Amino acid sequence: MSKESRMRATVNQKLTEMGERERLKELLRAKLTECGWKDQMKAHCKEVIKDKGLEHVTVEDLLVEITPKGRALVPDSVKKELLHRIRAFLAQHAT
């Protein structure tokens, strides 16, 4: 599968080099804030912090708690749009 991994590496490289990765990141962040995902996640964080205690909470703690819920809470529309854009990029620039 080295061919595939090579291909993946190439794609990732292209994505970063052409600035598409950054653009996609910004797009996702904006959409998530817009749809209220960020506020939901923040509320969840509050609970986690209250559980763990304000003083001793670490980034890893938060991350572990947040990421699965975050992935699940992304609205379908946002997900679809992002997938569409990634596919379009690959179709256009991958060889």
Added chain:
Amino acid sequence: MKMEDMPLSGPDNTRLEALVHDIYSELVEDACLGLCFEVHRAVKQGCFFLDETDQESMKEFEIVDQPGVDIFGQVYNQWKNKECECPNCKRLIAASRFAPHLEKCLGMGRNSSRIANRRLASNNNMSKSESDQEDNDDLNDNDWSYGAEKKAKKRKSDKNQNSPRRSKSLKHKNGELGSSVGSEPYKYNYNPGISYETLGPDEVRSLLTTQCGVISEHTKKMCTRPSLPDGDPVGESNIFDIPDGQTLMGRLQWEDSPDISPTDSASSKASTNHSDSRRPKKKKTPSLGLNSGGGGGGGGGGGGSLSGGSSSSQSNISLPTKKKRPKLSAPSITSIYDDLN
């Protein structure tokens, strides 16, 4: 392998889709990580829980979501129907009309000062007109005040004293009197004191056979448009400067033109014979620097056409279109200039 065409073969497509999803997951995790950093930083800096206070205040300022009431729990048009007492006039005014009422009542604000000024102005006019109208019965017929009328009339008359329109109309009139062709600029820079009484009959005749000779009412100048017996273009330089008789003698250039107006027929026919002998020089800049009086004198001296006098007088009134342009001899011109001077 090409990825432009979407319906790919099975394994390639799934691999591609997997790749796409992987990329998507990376992006989402990146977003989550960013959020965690943000929250953690806020917690450690102590600004994460700032929007939360004690329970009592929280309850007090909770968002209200009832109909007929805003989110603060206040009713929208609660104060609409209330009445307030004006401190100035002690009346009860509706709340929505209170501010404008105060403006007028206290005499402050833009509108009230404007109204007051207008009232003062009209009062002044009224008093003024009344006093005048007692003296001038005629002006009682006017609908508006005499003062304003005088002002307006005065302004109007002042306006048009030196407007270009005025002088333009004068010039235009002069031009029309001189020629109905009207395309050339005829300039009348000679002395305005010309009158036919000062010239002898010969001079008048010769003058009028060569030029138009009409004296303008406005400028009292005689039109010096030359007559055109030979059909030469009338657009010659017909500039009449009269600085000095001597210089003018050298500059006199008249042309014969064939076209003769009906009124001038008798005189011009007579003078044509004489004018034909002299060939005209065209297109010289100071070609006709002459009084019509001087020119006529020159033509008369050369041709001696006395018959032209009577018909020429008619020409003054009738505005002939084309005239002969006789040549002028030098010595006769000076004599006429002496008359003028």
